[in-house]
Amino acid sequence: MISQFTKLGVVLEGIISECLGLPPDFLSNYRNDRSRDSLMGLHYFPATEDDNTGKPAHEDPGCFTILYQDEIGGLQVHKDDQWISIAPSKNKLVVNIGDVIQVLSNNKFKSATHRAVSPSETDRYSYAFFYNVQGAKWVEPLPQFTEEIGESPKYRGFLFEEYHQLRIKNRSNPPDRPEDLIHITHYSISN
Numbered sequence: 001m002i003s004q005f006t007k008l009g010v011v012l013e014g015i016i017s018e019c020l021g022l023p024p025d026f027l028s029n030y031r032n033d034r035s036r037d038s039l040m041g042l043h044y045f046p047a048t049e050d051d052n053t054g055k056p057a058h059e060d061p062g063c064f065t066i067l068y069q070d071e072i073g074g075l076q077v078h079k080d081d082q083w084i085s086i087a088p089s090k091n092k093l094v095v096n097i098g099d100v101i102q103v104l105s106n107n108k109f110k111s112a113t114h115r116a117v118s119p120s121e122t123d124r125y126s127y128a129f130f131y132n133v134q135g136a137k138w139v140e141p142l143p144q145f146t147e148e149i150g151e152s153p154k155y156r157g158f159l160f161e162e163y164h165q166l167r168i169k170n171r172s173n174p175p176d177r178p179e180d181l182i183h184i185t186h187y188s189i190s191n
């Protein structure tokens with residue numbers, strides 16, 4: 001399964017690079033080390049009477065994520081102030097843009113805010129394949145989306161590892177107030 005996702009990711013890297021107006025091999029060169037890519041199998045238990053949060057709203061930190069959900073459904077994407085349910089289908093994969101692409105493109109592409117709702121009375125399974133970058137990778141808005149077009153960078157640069165660790169800490173050591181959770185806006189430059 002990992003090798004299938006990896007093959008698909010290589011195709012998607014090219015498509016996303018071209019959609020951004022970059023050379024088709026841009027992302028594959030940028031992501032020259034695939035050691036941080038990971039496949040996660042997720043098992044959601046049925047919702048309880050007062051809580052149907054499967055996975056709370058978030059953006060994925062890496063480049064992009066390929067999601068496969070079973071026929072139960074529950075994946076939702078936030079758009080125009082609404083939660084849109086993504087209908088499950090055996091033949092459907094969902095690709096979410098992640099924070100790294102948002103930063104590289106200086107917000108031209110937005111990382112998808114999404115969540116998973118737990119089903120009532122049944123279990124749910126999904127798979128997420130995370131296309132990350134290696135920990136030592138420096139992430140900052142590319143000149144093509146800043147100085148070359150007269151735009152100021154919307155983020156300061158950071159090491160992917162640092163951001164990834166902060167995101168892991170959100171889960172392992174959650175802050176008392178939800179507004180203190182670390183998002184990519186942690187690196188925003190306010191002009």
Ligand SMILES: O=C(O)CCC(=O)C(=O)O
Nearest residue numbers: 042055069075116126128
């Ligand atoms: O289970 C799902 O459909 C979504 C999982 C997800 O968004 C994640 O693991 O980052």
Ligand SMILES: [Fe+2]
Nearest residue numbers: 058059060114
């Ligand atoms: Fe996610």
